Amino acid sequence: MRITIDHRTRYRFTKPQARIVQMLRLTPCDTQDQTVVSWMVGVDCDARLRDATDGLGNAVTMLYAEGPIEEIDIAVTGEVLTVDSSGVVHGSIEPLPPMIYLRTTERTTLGDDLRAFAADSMALAGDPLDRLHAFNAALHIRFPHVPDAADTGLTAAEAFARGRATSRDAAQMFIAAARSFEVPARYVSGYRIDGNAQSAPHAWAEAHVERLGWVGFDPATGLSPDDGYVRVAVGLDALGAASIAGTRIGAGDEELDVALRVSQE
Amino acid sequence: MATRGAFDEIWGHGGPEDPRPEFAALSQWVADTPATELQRRQQSAEAAFRQLGITFAVYGDSDAAERIIPFDIVPRVFLQQEWTRLCEGLVQRVEAINAFLEDIYGERRILKEGLIPPELIYRNEQFRPEVAGIRPPHGVWAHICGIDLVRVGPDEFYVLEDNARTPSGVSYMLENREAMLRLCPELFRDFRVAPVDSYPDMLLETMRSVAPGNNRHPVCVVLTPGHFNSAYYEHSFLADSMGIELVEAADLVVDDDFVWVQTIAGRVKVDVIYRRIDDDYLDPLTFRADSLLGVPGLIGAYRAGNVALINAPGNGIADDKAIYSYMPEIVKFYSGGEAKLPNVETFRCREPQALSYVLDNLGELVVKLVDGSGGYGMLVGPTATKAQIADFRAALTAEPHRYIAQPTLALSTVPTMSDSGLAPRHVDFRPFVLTGSDGVRVVPGGLTRVALREGSLVVNSSQGGGTKDSFVLLEDGPAGQSQSQRQSQ
Numbered sequence: 001m002r003i004t005i006d007h008r009t010r011y012r013f014t015k016p017q018a019r020i021v022q023m024l025r026l027t028p029c030d031t032q033d034q035t036v037v038s039w040m041v042g043v044d045c046d047a048r049l050r051d052a053t054d055g056l057g058n059a060v061t062m063l064y065a066e067g068p069i070e071e072i073d074i075a076v077t078g079e080v081l082t083v084d085s086s087g088v089v090h091g092s093i094e095p096l097p098p099m100i101y102l103r104t105t106e107r108t109t110l111g112d113d114l115r116a117f118a119a120d121s122m123a124l125a126g127d128p129l130d131r132l133h134a135f136n137a138a139l140h141i142r143f144p145h146v147p148d149a150a151d152t153g154l155t156a157a158e159a160f161a162r163g164r165a166t167s168r169d170a171a172q173m174f175i176a177a178a179r180s181f182e183v184p185a186r187y188v189s190g191y192r193i194d195g196n197a198q199s200a201p202h203a204w205a206e207a208h209v210e211r212l213g214w215v216g217f218d219p220a221t222g223l224s225p226d227d228g229y230v231r232v233a234v235g236l237d238a239l240g241a242a243s244i245a246g247t248r249i250g251a252g253d254e255e256l257d258v259a260l261r262v263s264q265e
Numbered sequence: 266m267a268t269r270g271a272f273d274e275i276w277g278h279g280g281p282e283d284p285r286p287e288f289a290a291l292s293q294w295v296a297d298t299p300a301t302e303l304q305r306r307q308q309s310a311e312a313a314f315r316q317l318g319i320t321f322a323v324y325g326d327s328d329a330a331e332r333i334i335p336f337d338i339v340p341r342v343f344l345q346q347e348w349t350r351l352c353e354g355l356v357q358r359v360e361a362i363n364a365f366l367e368d369i370y371g372e373r374r375i376l377k378e379g380l381i382p383p384e385l386i387y388r389n390e391q392f393r394p395e396v397a398g399i400r401p402p403h404g405v406w407a408h409i410c411g412i413d414l415v416r417v418g419p420d421e422f423y424v425l426e427d428n429a430r431t432p433s434g435v436s437y438m439l440e441n442r443e444a445m446l447r448l449c450p451e452l453f454r455d456f457r458v459a460p461v462d463s464y465p466d467m468l469l470e471t472m473r474s475v476a477p478g479n480n481r482h483p484v485c486v487v488l489t490p491g492h493f494n495s496a497y498y499e500h501s502f503l504a505d506s507m508g509i510e511l512v513e514a515a516d517l518v519v520d521d522d523f524v525w526v527q528t529i530a531g532r533v534k535v536d537v538i539y540r541r542i543d544d545d546y547l548d549p550l551t552f553r554a555d556s557l558l559g560v561p562g563l564i565g566a567y568r569a570g571n572v573a574l575i576n577a578p579g580n581g582i583a584d585d586k587a588i589y590s591y592m593p594e595i596v597k598f599y600s601g602g603e604a605k606l607p608n609v610e611t612f613r614c615r616e617p618q619a620l621s622y623v624l625d626n627l628g629e630l631v632v633k634l635v636d637g638s639g640g641y642g643m644l645v646g647p648t649a650t651k652a653q654i655a656d657f658r659a660a661l662t663a664e665p666h667r668y669i670a671q672p673t674l675a676l677s678t679v680p681t682m683s684d685s686g687l688a689p690r691h692v693d694f695r696p697f698v699l700t701g702s703d704g705v706r707v708v709p710g711g712l713t714r715v716a717l718r719e720g721s722l723v724v725n726s727s728q729g730g731g732t733k734d735s736f737v738l739l740e741d742g743p744a745g746q747s748q749s750q751r752q753s754q
Contacts, residue, residue: 021550021561021562023550048521050565052565054568055395055396056397064519097387099384099388103388103390
């Protein structure tokens with residue numbers, strides 16, 4: 001599938017900012033399942049952009065801008081060719097072994113209720129892959145999809161208690177539970193075609209399965225990702241894979257606007 | 266009592282009347298100087314420390330008052346030949362620590378060889394994936410190491426802990442010497458004591474040597490979390506002694522992958538940062554997002570190779586207590602020879618056999634939290650109450666992987682002022698080892714900590730420990746002889 005992405009993030013500040021430093025994880029990498037045909041990260045003000053690769057193999061861009069800045073517009077445009085691989089990831093850059101993704105973080109705090117829910121949903125399934133699929137499907141049924149909003153910092157346990165989940169929350173719940181069963185699992189941020197003209201960036205999970213390697217699970221659909229998905233960054237949790245981590249020096253508040261169009265050509 | 270049978274570094278096993286022959290003159294000095302005079306000098310030293318503000322805050326103490334660490338006037342002395350042998354072991358150990366860090370964040374040969382269980386690295390919070398794949402400028406990771414040692418005989422040292430993050434305490438080494446020079450000048454006339462005051466110059470040399478590229482006039486700074494930090498005195502003292510800026514995070518900005526410091530003359534590029542901020546708080550974009558102490562983008566500049574951070578982020582994996590028990594294998598793997606400085610025998614409670622041994626022998630062992638420090642979360646079996654032992658038994662059974670245990674050693678003692686006159690008190694030792702692009706250097710001295718309570722083995726300042734000056738003699742032989750040689754010159 002040929003997917004085009006037009007993703008704009010605009011920060012507007014109530015008072016001019018003296019300085020902005022951001023770390024962007026907005027650039028996908030080639031795998032055997034996705035080929036980045038073209039990709040551009042642009043900023044509408046006088047900023048310096050520097051590319052690097054982080055410890056987990058993500059492409060990162062450091063953004064440095066000096067004020068006074070009243071607003072900043074980050075535009076990501078690109079085109080990616082994808083193939084359906086039944087959720088199995090082939091040929092990704094993996095600087096560290098899967099075991100690193102057994103660590104728990106604050107955001108992937110499990111809690112007893114989620115633990116019990118995961119164990120229940122896996123009880124009837126056979127091999128490890130089936131168990132993960134069963135849990136993924138159960139999460140989908142239990143948590144009706146809520147459109148993604150700004151990250152409010154919920155842990156997996158807190159999101160479970162709420163009973164509603166964005167794709168971010170659902171992915172973190174999946175990861176937290178998988179790790180408790182000694183299955184390496186990680187957070188993936190990226191894009192998904194969902195027929196919706198205005199949608200937010202998407203998040204899902206990947207678990208490492210014997211003989212298959214990394215396999216994607218999207219609790220928002222209850223299925224594995226297909227060729228309608230573009231993987232951008234991985235992390236131990238939503239924070240670690242955040243599209244934009246930023247700091248600013250200056251008073252006042254900020255207003256965030258996200259416009260996203262993911263379409264199939 | 267634990268003191269009995271321990272090796273006293275000045276009196277040997279013989280007591281005050283029969284000191285080690287090399288220390289006869291020092292023993293004589295201690296005996297000849299009236300106790301009231303020693304006390305007066307000690308109080309004068311402590312008054313000076315209080316005035317300078319060399320204090321520390323006791324963590325977990327409800328009144329959280331800042332205290333000064335008690336100072337003991339009787340120095341601890343190393344003979345030149347003892348020191349030379351000790352240094353060989355320290356250099357070997359610190360070279361191995363640097364090689365280990367280079368490997369573990371790079372190729373990870375040691376894991377491929379199967380010498381360390383991989384989960385001990387990958388599931389250890391001290392292994393920082395954020396800096397994996399980054400090679401610091403000139404390949405130096407642990408620029409400043411404070412290796413904690415204990416001694417049980419003239420040449421028998423054991424490493425207790427490798428501090429490879431931001432070891433503190435060097436200001437005590439320097440200030441204790443200042444005080445001794447002022448209060449006991451006769452000692453420096455009678456003994457040839459190696460000076461330690463070159464430490465700030467050596468540190469600055471070390472910092473300059475690891476500047477990115479071949480910059481001959483690199484800009485170096487000390488980065489402090491601020492004046493509320495318990496080691497702030499040391500931060501300002503070191504910056505002042507080196508003649509470089511002491512900065513806080515707000516003074517630094519990262520732009521275009523370079524670090525800059527704001528000065529009245531405009532902004533200046535920074536090449537080397539001696540940071541006294543823990544990894545977690547160093548850069549809110551990479552580590553804890555809620556940190557106000559850090560510099561946003563600092564790891565970006567570091568990853569780009571444009572700034573040296575002293576010590577390198579991620580070093581915690583080298584001095585982690587779970588890794589400690591593998592240090593003999595680590596030293597051998599990278600140096601090709603046996604470790605010259607042994608470890609204390611360590612039982613890894615994560616291993617079932619070790620755990621059952623530890624549970625059977627709690628009364629004789631020291632049990633430590635793998636991720637604890639400062640003497641917290643620690644059981645000293647021989648001096649513990651029944652209730653304390655019961656608590657630890659329960660904790661160990663519940664979470665064995667969090668603990669290691671070690672036998673209690675007959676730690677050496679040094680004569681120390683006490684309420685009932687001079688008495689042997691247990692000591693440990695933290696020498697400071699510097700690694701630059703041109704090799705490893707050890708300052709001839711260090712921080713001696715002394716457990717002031719009779720029989721106590723806990724030297725941590727937060728648990729009632731004090732400090733002493735640590736002399737390294739430039740020449741050996743009976744001190745009296747060297748004194749007469751000097752007088753005849």
